[in-house]
């Protein structure tokens with residue numbers, strides 16, 4: 001298997017234990033190496049290991065920096081995202097803060113898209129502000145319009161495509177060109193694509209962040225984050241800072257993520273097929289004013305999606321022409337959809353999106369009316385006929401069936 005092999009092939013073969021005469025294939029061929037420390041046979045062995053490590057080899061020396069299980073998962077993230085090095089964190093948000101705290105210093109300015117994952121705003125308002133790092137959140141739809149928000153101390157352009165809640169597509173190659181021209185580091189949250197449906201490093205981004213909690217793990221049973229980069233200087237900076245701050249994950253979580261990610265392509269394809277069928281059905285309902293799903297033909301970002309994405313997933317939002325009481329009834333009446341945050345697991349989930357959290361989002365004003373209710377659906381791996389029947393009966397209970 002070469003690095004040219006298809007990602008479908010590489011996901012089945014990366015991260016296997018070295019091949020002895022006989023070895024288990026299931027579940028991943030590589031044990032969860034649980035340990036706090038590593039023992040060396042001699043002082044010379046220890047010195048030699050550190051010498052090789054300082055030259056860039058990925059050798060195990062202490063539990064916090066990860067063992068073979070972690071290294072295997074890092075390799076998998078590199079293959080998915082097309083990066084040279086991956087760093088693991090105990091959650092997606094941990095991966096975001098690891099990145100920003102590694103690359104920003106007191107006095108720097110962070111320019112961020114207004115469609116990014118909500119807690120990034122909280123990070124900016126609390127930790128970053130306390131460290132004298134200033135942030136601006138604005139629409140990243142038109143890269144040239146970002147120019148007015150640049151400051152002499154702007155260091156990072158932080159984006160997410162498709163964006164959180166409304167799946168707003170961004171023109172990543174144009175953003176990369178803008179970042180290059182202004183000497184900014186382009187950091188992107190690629191949880192939506194998870195290295196399969198979208199690959200921002202290949203489109204010019206410098207750093208890609210993935211909440212492995214979602215589609216990589218795929219089974220709603222662990223929290224995980226990863227930071228993937230390709231530039232050696234950036235890698236060195238993140239490496240030094242990750243070591244300084246002690247970000248670390250358990251071997252069991254790394255092992256579970258490796259088990260989960262083997263089926264990432266088939267899961268994503270099925271989520272995407274189910275979601276498109278749901279879009280088709282939703283589009284025929286009078287209560288549905290807008291569908292936010294870039295693979296859907298009427299989505300405002302559909303052309304960008306066709307140009308830049310290599311797949312889709314099960315995530316979609318709908319703007320519903322309903323009262324607050326009706327939307328409550330609708331969400332409560334759903335039987336297959338659990339009410340909860342998160343997505344990317346096997347199961348369907350629903351979240352009634354607080355329109356307050358969309359008020360600062362330019363895309364919302366452009367594409368939905370003030371009085372609509374937004375509901376985000378994660379379309380799971382259930383039979384799509386059952387999912388649609390469930391949506392049908394819930395709309396009926398809400399008195400919103402056409």
Ligand SMILES: *Cc1c(COP(=O)(O)O)cnc(C)c1O
Nearest residue numbers: 091092093117189191211213224
């Ligand atoms: C869920 C999510 C995160 C955070 O991941 P956690 O593992 O829950 O911390 C970050 N970015 C996006 C786009 C997400 O959907």
